[in-house]
Amino acid sequence: MSTFSAPRGTFDMLPPYSETFNRIRIQFGLELRDAGYQYIETPAFEDTGLFVRGVGESTDVVSKEMYTFQDRSGRSLTLRPEGTAAVVRAVLQHNLQAQRHPVKLWYFGPYFRYEAVQAGRTRQFHQIGAEAIGSADPLVDVEMIALAVEGFQKLGVSDFRLLLNSLGCKECRPVYRAKLQEFLRGLDLDEETRRRVEINPLRVLDDKRPEVQAQLDDAPLITDNLCEACAEHHAFVTGMLDELKIAYEPAPKLVRGLDYYVRTIFEFVHDGLGAQSAIGGGGRYDGLAQDLGGPELPSVGWAVGIGRTMLAMEAEGLDIEMPADCDVYGVALGESARREIFKFVTALRLADIPADMAFDHKKLKGAMKAAAQSGARYAIVLGERDLAEGVAQLKDLATGEQTPVALDAVVDTLKEKLQ
Numbered sequence: 001m002s003t004f005s006a007p008r009g010t011f012d013m014l015p016p017y018s019e020t021f022n023r024i025r026i027q028f029g030l031e032l033r034d035a036g037y038q039y040i041e042t043p044a045f046e047d048t049g050l051f052v053r054g055v056g057e058s059t060d061v062v063s064k065e066m067y068t069f070q071d072r073s074g075r076s077l078t079l080r081p082e083g084t085a086a087v088v089r090a091v092l093q094h095n096l097q098a099q100r101h102p103v104k105l106w107y108f109g110p111y112f113r114y115e116a117v118q119a120g121r122t123r124q125f126h127q128i129g130a131e132a133i134g135s136a137d138p139l140v141d142v143e144m145i146a147l148a149v150e151g152f153q154k155l156g157v158s159d160f161r162l163l164l165n166s167l168g169c170k171e172c173r174p175v176y177r178a179k180l181q182e183f184l185r186g187l188d189l190d191e192e193t194r195r196r197v198e199i200n201p202l203r204v205l206d207d208k209r210p211e212v213q214a215q216l217d218d219a220p221l222i223t224d225n226l227c228e229a230c231a232e233h234h235a236f237v238t239g240m241l242d243e244l245k246i247a248y249e250p251a252p253k254l255v256r257g258l259d260y261y262v263r264t265i266f267e268f269v270h271d272g273l274g275a276q277s278a279i280g281g282g283g284r285y286d287g288l289a290q291d292l293g294g295p296e297l298p299s300v301g302w303a304v305g306i307g308r309t310m311l312a313m314e315a316e317g318l319d320i321e322m323p324a325d326c327d328v329y330g331v332a333l334g335e336s337a338r339r340e341i342f343k344f345v346t347a348l349r350l351a352d353i354p355a356d357m358a359f360d361h362k363k364l365k366g367a368m369k370a371a372a373q374s375g376a377r378y379a380i381v382l383g384e385r386d387l388a389e390g391v392a393q394l395k396d397l398a399t400g401e402q403t404p405v406a407l408d409a410v411v412d413t414l415k416e417k418l419q
């Protein structure tokens, strides 16, 4: 016990689950690299204005959930609540868009939102994200979706649904927005929701309360109100998903919590997770670079929540406990033997054979117990008498069978056995 525990809404990612956490990051990272996405890392905090301008003042994320603080010189800084605004900021700051189109990047890290804590919803959470910046090609929207699907599938996650919508663009959305507002103003809504109708009417469509949903059956839908260019874009995306046999559900009431989205938006939901069912989501944000003072750079991206992906794996009965990798465990009795064993362990590791040993002068019984716990297939047992005879005992931990092997043949023998 310590006097302190991790702050509310944060967590320690502990073994044996932490290996799975890492595996998810590596799995997505390798796959994105193979698709031309390069890794980017941005600071954990940014100027508050970046998120206010980028994510949008009227969003819950900005108005209620940011960890904003003043540093010692009085600057207003905010722990990043999401990844996209900072990645676009970095691209513009370093003029990466001058090198290639689209700039394809991926990232990983902790994000921070002061939210009501519940299962699957924490105040520090981890995301893997991908962004393709500088392309209006609807095929890039499809590439993004396909990569997220591939990532989940390769982890063994299959019971997820892809929800898909288009939010229109700066031409057709305002017209739709006004139409929706007119419809919503005629409904029986509480004061806060009525206020939302005026500020962010699309969010009302997303209201989970049954008394609100019951009134939305006849609401005008964005997908019936797209301009020709947006309708064409959307038809291309859905057509290509069909060709790839990637199943999706049209979700004309889907909106997302960040203001920058236009045209394609999507969310991956997992039905094994309860209320916080989104395991990832994203969309197109053609206007964001300009909002941040840059040139026009149509872009698309997504973020996948690692914690929720682990919950999804668990819900599907996948094994998320991953013990440390160990094939060979060294057990030494006596000081000279300890040194020899350590040399074996080092040589095995160099030969890519996972190896570990008992430290702290453990006695034989304790050391053999540690060997069993390690999950190793073989133990190298070395006593002073073995050493004098120039051999080590190689013990097969499954069968208990023990054979002496000449000291200079130990590493090669293990290499052969473990091939």
Ligand code: AMP
Residues within 6 Å of the ligand: 082, 113, 115, 120, 121, 122, 123, 124, 125, 126, 127, 256, 257, 278, 279, 280, 281, 282, 303, 304, 305, 306, 307, 308, 309
């Ligand atoms: P968003 O940026 O809100 O679209 O989030 C992208 C993904 O991050 C979501 O689909 C979740 O998987 C994950 N996520 C977002 N907020 C939280 C949170 N408070 N706790 C855990 N995961 C989260």
